Amino acid sequence: MPIRVNRISKHFRLFKREAGFSGALKSFINRKYEDFHALENISINVEDGEILGILGENGAGKTTLIKILVGLLHPSSGEVDINGFIPWERKTEFLKQISVVMGQKNQLWWDIPASESFLLNRNIYEIPEKNYNKILDELVDLLDVKDKLDVQVRRLSLGERMKMEIIAALLHNPKVVLLDEPTIGLDVISQSKIRDFVKFYNQEYNTTFILTSHYMHDIQALCKRVYVINKGVSLYDGDFEVLTNKINPRRKLLFEFSMPPDTRVIDKLLTQYKFTLKNNFLEAELPSDDLTSLVSELFKMDTPSSITLEDLPVEDTMRSFFLEPEKFIK
């Protein structure tokens, strides 16, 4: 189910007022409005079975983009075509092929068990009973929530609730799933389970996923390709690894000598590379090319007891990117 987004923009008219009672009074008499450009000329193509990550700071326009893609919002201009459908026409056939999970909102009925909400979705999406039972059993097993099905939704933990939301969203076997912050507020184990699940589901059913998340581990684990938005404007569309290397080409080396190294050789290497040496442990943060030549020099000196090469934490990399995006992408 290919997605074609062509130069969409979305402008909102927001009203602004000063803080405090006098501000409220002034605004009551004379309300001031301001045009807010949430998205400007956004174009994306997403292919079948792809997992696309949408990155951006708070207020960058990620959720607005998701809302346009699922037909919740009309764009101010531009076109969207999802397998021949215009999302905001909200045709039944289109709605049966997509799904969206918003991490901060739920579609499950709060006071009754999730299993009842699933039954409601079965009727809403007109899922044949046999298919429904098969899909439900599979999803419940994969997400390990069998014993929670008959518990009131409001009594579930955040992680369990999110799993139930995901089940409700996938029961009708959608071809496109949009996940907006699906792991927000979850502990690391729940985050990892949801990531594993999305990966498995995508491979098994070739379902297209569009994902937004502030947790870079989600993006790193799931998305080969990312689309970066900043203040409503497209900044980058391409391989995530290429982006992170562009932002921070350095990698980290931990090299443990099997015996105390020759200080003369070390001093010589120090004139060419920046690293620290403590108790036979050499630690360096260098661009990939420099790191490769340093490693070959070190291997000439000694066969290490241990060696580790790591990428720098992706969270730190992306943080530095969002502080000055223009510096990295021109």
Next chain:
Amino acid sequence: MKSWLIKYFAVVRMTWIQTLEYKANALVGTFAIFSGLFIEFLIWKQVFQAQNINEIRGFTFNGLMVYIFLCMIVGQLKSSWATSMEMIDSIRTGELNKYLIRPISFFTYHFMMFIGHNSLFYIVYTIVIILFPILIPGWCFHTKIQIVGFIISLGISIYLSYTIYFCMVCFAFWFGEVRSLVIAYNIANSILSGQIIPLRLFPEGAREIIFLTPIQYLVDFPVSIATGNLPIEFWIPKMAMALLWCCIITITGRILYGYGIRAYGGFGA
């Protein structure tokens, strides 16, 4: 049609399950109407005794009590103000998103939720209405056709009332908070529809104005059929007029919703 029925019956079923989760709330809500009747009983008893009269504009005390009790039942059954408040909130807070992303109609989904939530009332009040001619014979449902006419006009009243609320709900797309509009309508409606004081006791001029609006079909029309105050030859023309109002207001609601959804920002979700 069959799948449509299955889909929306599932919504009614969900509201039943939800209602049963909170037994005490459901029971108190069902019998709350009797407190209102008790207050009306005390007021009108005082009026009849103080004036030392047996009749007010053709109403004896017992006849008036029956009329008021039926008005309260119909008023309760047709009033979807609580559902309207939920709908306004869902537009204001962005909860509406969860309806828009699924192949369901916001209008019908909430109508079915309203029917589901009121189902307990339907059961209890049906029993009360069946007992009425037995407990207080001679004041309502003199013939079987009156029961049929009452049920049809009650159905029209429920739908008409819901569509009026729905039109008001749609203003939330532009103004965000419109609960005060619903509250103002609710107060006006409970008086002007004859829910508290029978329309027959209104001044002639006021009655003529009310009869130009759909408000007369909300309470006074079904109750007048039940009590025999409206001769049978007026039923069909009045029902046709009520159905015409249903069509006009449904279309108005659809137009408002169609424009409103374009203005919807989906904020907060």
